[in-house]
């Protein structure tokens with residue numbers, strides 16, 4: 313074993329199993345213009361393995377978005393350290409794809425151009441990035457939407473384009489902030505299924521923020537619960553129910569009750 317491999321941690325059959333994402337004692341304090349301080353997160357530590365699908369669950373104000381924004385590199389931790397693939401996060405990077413709740417597509421670009429935006433910034437040529445956009449739009453179930461503008465798409469279609477756009481730079485980790493919260497129940501269920509299929513097909517590491525307990529159980533290999541004021545890890549639960557996970561499946565309700573208890577909710581849905 314090389315010195316580098318030893319530093320990276322345990323090795324199985326020559327493959328390092330160092331976590332892809334490491335959040336180490338991270339805190340964040342917001343300071344207002346008037347000097348008021350809000351401690352959004354306090355001493356949060358979390359490791360996410362390569363290929364793992366982790367849901368961050370918690371009530372409003374527990375710091376889920378702040379944590380995701382710090383991993384994305386949009387917000388700097390007040391203390392602690394975040395590393396992705398061993399590199400300290402110091403700002404946004406194409407290796408971290410982000411999907412927001414409000415779609416945030418460029419309205420002046422077509423769906424295809426939105427998906428091709430990251431590759432274009434990375435210097436990919438026109439033919440290659442058109443091909444990337446075509447492939448990814450097909451992957452999210454929109455093979456014929458390349459020339460349509462966001463205003464011509466439904467909410468569910470926009471979010472599919474946003475997922476394709478986030479995948480276009482082949483990020484190491486996909487960061488998703490309540491991406492399906494604004495969608496109706498049927499569209500939401502369809503996108504959940506599609507996201508799981510993409511997760512499986514592309515072996516993507518996913519960190520998915522939600523305040524919806526059923527969604528967290530449906531999607532996650534693990535559910536990490538944050539408690540509010542200040543945000544701290546209150547529970548870290550492995551979901552070992554077989555997929556696809558239906559609410560009527562044995563074990564679903566017991567896990568639901570356990571997580572509801574952990575976030576201090578009667579029910580949130």
Ligand SMILES: Nc1ncnc2c1ncn2[C@@H]1O[C@H](COP(=O)(O)OP(=O)(O)OP(=O)(O)O)[C@@H](O)[C@H]1O
Pocket residue numbers: 342343344350351352370371372373374375376377378379523
């Ligand atoms: N820009 C900001 N300035 C000051 N305080 C902020 C700012 N952004 C968030 N906060 C505060 O930090 C805490 C965590 O907010 P955050 O948005 O990260 O929580 P959340 O769990 O994502 O909430 P929600 O589910 O409602 O989106 C809250 O108390 C919030 O009021």
